[in-house]
Amino acid sequence: MIKLTRALLAASAASAIVLSGCAATDSASNSEEGAATGETTTISMWSHAAGNDQEIATVKEAITDFNASQTQYEVVLEEFPQESYNDSIAAAAASNTLPCVVDVDGPIMPNWAWAGYLQPLTIDSALEQSLLPGAKGYYNDQLYSAGAWDAALGMLARKSTLEAVGARIPTVAEPWTQAEFDALLAAIDATGDYDYAIDWGNGWTGEWFPYAYSPIMQSFGGDLIDRSSFETADGVINSDASVAFGEWFGSTFAKGYANAAQTGDRTEFIAGTIALQYNGNWAVKDAYEALGDDLLILPPPNFGQGPKIGAASWQFGISSTCESPEGASAFIEFILQDKYIVAFANRIGLIPATATAAEQVPNYAPGGPFAVFVEFSNSYGVLRPPTPAYLSVSTIYEKAVADIINGANAKQALDAAADEIDANLADNDFYR
Amino acid sequence: MTTLTRARKRLFSNSLNAKSARAGILFVLPAVALLAMFLVAPVVLAFSLGFTNAKFASPNEPEFVGIENFTELLSLGQVSVDADPSDPNSAYDNLRDLTKPAADTPYAGMQILNESFSEDGTKADFTLAGDALFWKSLKNTVIFALVIAPLQGGLALALALLINSKIKGKVFFRTIYFMPVVTSMVVVSILWIFFYQKDGLANVILDNLIPGYEPIAFLTDPNLALPAIIFMSAWQGVGFHMIVWLAGLQTIPGELYEAATVDGANKWQQFKAVTWPGLRSTFVFVLIVISIQAMGLFTQVNVMTQGGPLDSTTTVVFHLFREGFRKNEIGYSSAIAIVFFILVVLISIIQRRLTRERD
Numbered sequence: 001m002i003k004l005t006r007a008l009l010a011a012s013a014a015s016a017i018v019l020s021g022c023a024a025t026d027s028a029s030n031s032e033e034g035a036a037t038g039e040t041t042t043i044s045m046w047s048h049a050a051g052n053d054q055e056i057a058t059v060k061e062a063i064t065d066f067n068a069s070q071t072q073y074e075v076v077l078e079e080f081p082q083e084s085y086n087d088s089i090a091a092a093a094a095s096n097t098l099p100c101v102v103d104v105d106g107p108i109m110p111n112w113a114w115a116g117y118l119q120p121l122t123i124d125s126a127l128e129q130s131l132l133p134g135a136k137g138y139y140n141d142q143l144y145s146a147g148a149w150d151a152a153l154g155m156l157a158r159k160s161t162l163e164a165v166g167a168r169i170p171t172v173a174e175p176w177t178q179a180e181f182d183a184l185l186a187a188i189d190a191t192g193d194y195d196y197a198i199d200w201g202n203g204w205t206g207e208w209f210p211y212a213y214s215p216i217m218q219s220f221g222g223d224l225i226d227r228s229s230f231e232t233a234d235g236v237i238n239s240d241a242s243v244a245f246g247e248w249f250g251s252t253f254a255k256g257y258a259n260a261a262q263t264g265d266r267t268e269f270i271a272g273t274i275a276l277q278y279n280g281n282w283a284v285k286d287a288y289e290a291l292g293d294d295l296l297i298l299p300p301p302n303f304g305q306g307p308k309i310g311a312a313s314w315q316f317g318i319s320s321t322c323e324s325p326e327g328a329s330a331f332i333e334f335i336l337q338d339k340y341i342v343a344f345a346n347r348i349g350l351i352p353a354t355a356t357a358a359e360q361v362p363n364y365a366p367g368g369p370f371a372v373f374v375e376f377s378n379s380y381g382v383l384r385p386p387t388p389a390y391l392s393v394s395t396i397y398e399k400a401v402a403d404i405i406n407g408a409n410a411k412q413a414l415d416a417a418a419d420e421i422d423a424n425l426a427d428n429d430f431y432r
Numbered sequence: 433m434t435t436l437t438r439a440r441k442r443l444f445s446n447s448l449n450a451k452s453a454r455a456g457i458l459f460v461l462p463a464v465a466l467l468a469m470f471l472v473a474p475v476v477l478a479f480s481l482g483f484t485n486a487k488f489a490s491p492n493e494p495e496f497v498g499i500e501n502f503t504e505l506l507s508l509g510q511v512s513v514d515a516d517p518s519d520p521n522s523a524y525d526n527l528r529d530l531t532k533p534a535a536d537t538p539y540a541g542m543q544i545l546n547e548s549f550s551e552d553g554t555k556a557d558f559t560l561a562g563d564a565l566f567w568k569s570l571k572n573t574v575i576f577a578l579v580i581a582p583l584q585g586g587l588a589l590a591l592a593l594l595i596n597s598k599i600k601g602k603v604f605f606r607t608i609y610f611m612p613v614v615t616s617m618v619v620v621s622i623l624w625i626f627f628y629q630k631d632g633l634a635n636v637i638l639d640n641l642i643p644g645y646e647p648i649a650f651l652t653d654p655n656l657a658l659p660a661i662i663f664m665s666a667w668q669g670v671g672f673h674m675i676v677w678l679a680g681l682q683t684i685p686g687e688l689y690e691a692a693t694v695d696g697a698n699k700w701q702q703f704k705a706v707t708w709p710g711l712r713s714t715f716v717f718v719l720i721v722i723s724i725q726a727m728g729l730f731t732q733v734n735v736m737t738q739g740g741p742l743d744s745t746t747t748v749v750f751h752l753f754r755e756g757f758r759k760n761e762i763g764y765s766s767a768i769a770i771v772f773f774i775l776v777v778l779i780s781i782i783q784r785r786l787t788r789e790r791d
Contacts, residue, residue, distance in 0.1 A: 087757045087758070090488050090489055090757060090760065091488075091757070093488075093489060094488055094489075094762075111489065112489070114491065115489035115490055115491060116491050117489065205738055234532070234534075259630075259649075260649070260652045260741070261629065261630060261649035261651060261652040263625070263626075263629065391489075391760070392759055392760070395754075395758045395759055396759075402738070402740050402741075403740070403741075403742055403743075406652060406654065406740060406741035406742050407654075407741075407742065408742060409521075409524075411521055411524070412521075412524055412544075415524070415528055416543065419528075419531070419532060419533055419541070419543075422532075422533045422534070423533045423541055424759070426533060427485070427761075428487065428490065428492075429492065
């Protein structure tokens with residue numbers, strides 16, 4: 001009895017650590033086994049897109065084609081759900097079992113490069129030249145990651161909704177002002193036709209929070225961290241402008257315009273129970289198929305400093321422990337062919353990373369229904385702070401915004417975030 | 433002749449002993465190896481990392497920092513500052529001058545755990561903590577354990593008594609109650625997220641039971657999120673403990689009940705005088721297992737609420753996970769694990785003492 005108790009005790013204390021370690025161990029053996037056969041070298045690859053059928057199908061197609069196109073390398077894919085992908089990479093790095101090819105979210109890349117997870121990426125220079133800026137990741141002036149697409153956010157609405165409340169349809173040249181947008185939310189709420197006026201996407205957790213909401217904060221004039229030195233957040237993340245954003249954003253929930261209990265499936269806009277949806281271009285395809293010409297893709301409001309949206313999405317990189325970087329970069333060059341870029345864009349609706357690919361995607365070709373996203377991306381795109389500290393900044397910011405959504409005082413939540421970020425910076429010797 | 437046989441006998445038995453000892457070692461070897469790898473090693477690792485500033489992802493070498501992690505984790509402080517009754521933020525601004533990481537005060541880097549304002553609003557008292565989230569997590573974990581132990585244990589006993597009586601379809605009910613236990617907690621948690629939504633099953637049921645009921649989004653209400661998780665956890669684990677109680681019930685000899693019936697005892701008297709004393713050791717087992725499981729609450733929180741809303745469901749293990757894996761502070765996270773380990777050992781020792789006295 002006592003023995004059993006002790007065993008359970010120790011198990012419960014250790015389980016958290018052990019569990020996360022386990023996930024990583026399987027894949028490690030892949031590359032070794034492959035090397036042992038002497039014929040083909042196995043290149044292990046991790047993807048964050050488990051559950052995203054269209055995206056993973058394209059990745060798999062590229063892998064099958066690549067494996068069939070030559071005999072020297074064999075790429076083996078392992079899929080992870082996006083929510084736990086970064087945790088899995090951190091655990092794999094700690095146990096020295098990183099896969100060869102990783103995919104990495106643009107803003108996180110500097111942290112992984114700084115921590116030594118990644119090695120600089122060498123791809124064909126013509127290919128490097130042809131990629132959109134938002135599809136390439138540089139740290140210390142070196143290319144570390146490259147991707148097949150960029151993403152852009154916009155405000156989705158029905159034309160019929162806006163006409164019903166008599167709201168102006170904004171354009172890139174003349175987006176909504178804050179006053180117009182506030183009036184619109186109030187007018188939609190007053191119709192009583194919808195459960196909520198807007199779906200901010202707060203049912204998604206993790207990187208979505210800083211990706212979606214920190215550009216709005218920048219539109220107010222705030223920011224996450226002092227971008228001249230990257231050594232303090234005090235007076236930036238809790239500046240008057242940032243606090244004004246927090247108070248305004250929290251008020252959309254407090255007034256019942258948005259649902260603090262929003263879930264991640266985000267089907268309400270298409271179903272017609274929520275009037276507006278703040279979402280990325282990857283989600284627009286479904287809405288377009290359901291609503292057709294009634295769908296409007298609108299620029300986000302201008303809260304003072306012009307509309308802003310996050311730039312840089314998921315890209316491919318090579319881990320520092322990869323034993324055959326030539327094979328890995330050969331695969332990355334292979335998947336960045338226009339053929340697959342077009343497939344990604346057609347299937348998941350993301351912005352093609354090269355101009356030549358964009359011409360082959362009807363939706364993104366000039367005059368196409370989603371071409372406006374390319375304009376948003378060019379006119380409003382802002383990078384999240386390119387610093388290794390971003391990983392911590394992002395986690396701390398997510399908690400602050402979640403607290404604000406649930407009714408916390410914006411000033412206190414952002415003050416606490418500033419203190420926590422500054423403590424983290426000092427703790428890590430300012431990530432030098 | 434006799435001495436020879438005796439010697440031979442001894443020789444024979446010795447070799448048998450040696451053989452069985454060898455076999456014994458072989459038999460325990462896999463278990464010992466696994467325990468060493470997955471239990472002993474992580475515990476030793478946690479104990480050593482807890483005294484360093486190790487980061488999960490960092491090019492910098494970890495340094496030994498002594499008990500610094502523990503002082504940050506456990507430190508508490510009291511301070512009162514001036515407040516302006518007309519400006520609700522003034523007290524927090526004044527406090528922040530003292531608690532900024534760069535401030536030259538003993539409160540630098542501390543966070544607000546509790547606050548109270550004087551009646552005229554000109555003074556504010558703050559309880560500060562080096563890690564406010566840890567104390568909130570500890571409080572939630574203790575509440576969870578205190579509520580779920582009687583709830584889950586009692587419910588499991590009631591179900592076991594029902595199933596132990598001579599009713600038809602015993603196996604059917606046993607299977608039904610046991611089903612959530614064999615379902616992955618992640619799957620159960622995701623399903624219950626939908627149940628707890630404003631238009632979810634829980635609200636539909638309550639709406640039908642209570643006239644004029646207003647639907648509630650349980651998981652985003654700071655007062656209801658933890659109770660919602662407690663209820664769902666009790667439901668999920670109740671089947672396991674039901675089986676344990678059932679095993680206990682079946683060890684009670686039927687003659688005792690016959691004798692009690694002959695003595696004229698009614699059902700309740702039988703339960704009090706025969707069943708309950710017979711379940712003594714089962715009770716101790718169920719209590720300790722539930723408490724330890726409850727202290728380790730993590731999966732439900734990670735899937736359903738991420739510790740929110742407003743920290744109302746954060747738990748010690750979730751806090752440990754967030755510090756270690758999200759913020760990469762593996763040294764600090766190990767320090768939390770050590771403190772947590774000591775706490776759970778203490779609770780178990782106290783429970784053993786209390787239950788042993790009455791034996």
